[in-house]
Amino acid sequence: MNALSSQVLVLNRLWQPVNICDVKRAVSLLFVGHADVVDTDKEAGFQTHDADSWMSHSESYKGSEVLHSVSHQLRIPSIIVLTHYDRLPKQDLKFCRQTVFERDKFTCQYCGEKFENHELNLDHVIPRQKGGETSWENVVCSCIRCNTRKANKLPAQANMRPLNEPRKPRWRPFFLQASVQRIAHTSWKHFIELPPGEISLSS
Numbered sequence: 001m002n003a004l005s006s007q008v009l010v011l012n013r014l015w016q017p018v019n020i021c022d023v024k025r026a027v028s029l030l031f032v033g034h035a036d037v038v039d040t041d042k043e044a045g046f047q048t049h050d051a052d053s054w055m056s057h058s059e060s061y062k063g064s065e066v067l068h069s070v071s072h073q074l075r076i077p078s079i080i081v082l083t084h085y086d087r088l089p090k091q092d093l094k095f096c097r098q099t100v101f102e103r104d105k106f107t108c109q110y111c112g113e114k115f116e117n118h119e120l121n122l123d124h125v126i127p128r129q130k131g132g133e134t135s136w137e138n139v140v141c142s143c144i145r146c147n148t149r150k151a152n153k154l155p156a157q158a159n160m161r162p163l164n165e166p167r168k169p170r171w172r173p174f175f176l177q178a179s180v181q182r183i184a185h186t187s188w189k190h191f192i193e194l195p196p197g198e199i200s201l202s203s
Helices: 023-031 051-059 097-103 144-150 186-190
Strands: 007-011 017-022 035-041 045-049 066-068 073-075 079-082 120-124 139-143
Touching: 007 023, 017 023, 023 035, 023 051, 023 079, 045 051, 051 073, 097 120, 097 139, 120 144, 139 144
Parallel strands: 007 079
Antiparallel strands: 007 017, 035 045, 035 079, 066 073, 120 139
């Protein structure tokens, strides 16, 4: 992968994730003064650097994630924080098959086993034929076997009740939808909750 196309997490001034950009865009924002780099040092904790500070910090960096010029090297940032931007992340979450699977962590809410996408169905806790709605509060992730066993029965009739009460999940930043690439940084975990199975951490 081209270093300039690597992913950088973008935080607003409240340190909330609002976007993902490439390194070229992140460095541009840094050098025009619209963003600072967030360095997640294990000993020093979170530190921010403006362009001059980050350049100085980069000169002693021994890792491989760097950009080189004739006389300098610049460490590739993984997180930047915007200095003039307070917009909150998008808070609505689309109700669909995939988001229900993610909410329930790809686990059948009746037998408790974890499955792949193609082995799962959606189950209406109160069947639609009995007045149940298609909503966050009435739909759960179910394996095909349990879904067939429960059929159109009420939970009491089938003696099958969800392991967890179905609820609308907390919002997620929009960039964690399926369009995001499958490469991220472990440092991002301080700011976002990564859905299991969706993003593999590489560094």
